[in-house]
Amino acid sequence: MRSQINNYRASNPTIWKGRESNDNLYFHEIVECIDLQKKILPKTKVPSFAILGYAIDEGVRRNLGRIGAAEGPDAIRNRLAPLSNHMADQTQIWDVGNIYCQNKDLEESQLSISEVISKILENDTMPIVLGGGHDLAYPHFNGIKKQFPKKTIGIINMDAHFDLRKVEDKGNSGTPFFQILTENNFCNYLCLGIQKSSNNRNLYATAVKLDVEYLENSTFTIQNQETIYSVLEDFIKQVDIIYCTIDLDGFSSMYAPGVSAPSPVGFSPDIALKTLELICMSKKLISVDIVELNPKYDIDNCTARLAAQLALYIIENIQIP
Template structure:
């Protein structure tokens, strides 16, 4: 068989699609799964991918369980967003399954992730690609794949994160603390095309700030963002990127949320973003025509309390798609 089967495992959860538009449709009834034949990609608006990798996480993490945890929670959400009067059921979304994982070889898994993105963007470049991680190391592989598929395009990064993720690869390798530096060193992106929003407190070394300044990385602390207004900061970053790049990639590290809003991030901290601020931020990103892919990373379902973190992650995905639906 051809794409997507050689690179992907089928979704472990499959649902019956609900076609009766007169009743309340739940997310799990809306999102389709790959069948025995490859669909007509021209009819597909959104492709969803799971990357269950957390072996490359600096801290102990079961973020590998997050893709399926998010799928389980889909049945708790309807497709209609009352806040925006938007029904996501107007989009055709397909769950492609999970990138194949090597049991012990992280480098091989990283190659699989990159190849999966290359294949997706070559076979159906028009679809909005949403990835459920996994730790943050996967972002470098996904963006590298995006660059390989579109070598002539300039890629910008909108990063919502508590951390710079600019640690030295020579110290820890391609881990969840290094994806942005990995992309800078690979040449897939330029420093001045990175906008990181949400950094705060005592969780970033001075040497990483200095490196960010040297590379021209744009960053807005949580304190600055809240003072200016999240919507204004996100809109400003998108406008700057719009002037400089062809494609914008959105990466959402769930540790950007305050620990009281998300206890399940391996690096959860006090002083972070609130859920309503994050939902607004990703919706605005989804509305922008140059945002062509996004990921949600660094969420450990084993550390969750009452499902609040996993439900927040699904809300992030749906809020982003609400923005996409409003284009």
């Protein structure tokens, strides 16, 4: 993968710190930082994951949201680092750095991260991409499509918003799934946790027009687990591979206060974890992102801790085909 990548910066290894066990008892002890412009990502036949940051909130700014999500990737890394390691001994974790945005040129940065994601997947490694704004979904999908052009890609989005706004000038954090669905035929979109108060009638109409499947937050609860599982299982059967994207603003602000658009009536971690468990067990999940952490508004790093736990849960539960 060694090449010139625009708007790229390798991670500082000192971000991965915590208790020292000398026995790989903690997450930070198994992370290796790789500068993709100096070193090629190793090929391996064991479960491997590449942590990549989308340190960008230009899309949020364009969508009139409160900025700060550009600081999200490193905030999540900080909370991942000290967590206990219960993974198989052979599991490989690489931190491959961040993509940034210069001169408000979001489109150039999106081309860069698409290329990196595609190369990670080519290496039989799962990308764990940390945002950043949810505009990440558009280049993330494009990176997957580049690597799997003939596969039907299922997008599962846990989110309060459809993010189906039409592109009036340039893409933003509210347009990624409209861009994806209007540019591609071989993809299905399921959104879990939609809030009526956060999506106007036009967005619901767009969802119907584009054959979007969704469950509203009143249904996306642990009490409706059987219904949710039925919807998920039917969706998973229809696709070849799955891209899962988690927008932290879908969670209740009780759990996720540090986001661009907080809500007190969002869903809870219990149903999110149960959903992730089923997705991981499908053996179709190939790429994940966690977006919209805004450390500027977080309380005691609560939202960053949630994001870190979600990332760790996916890594621990993924079933490799």
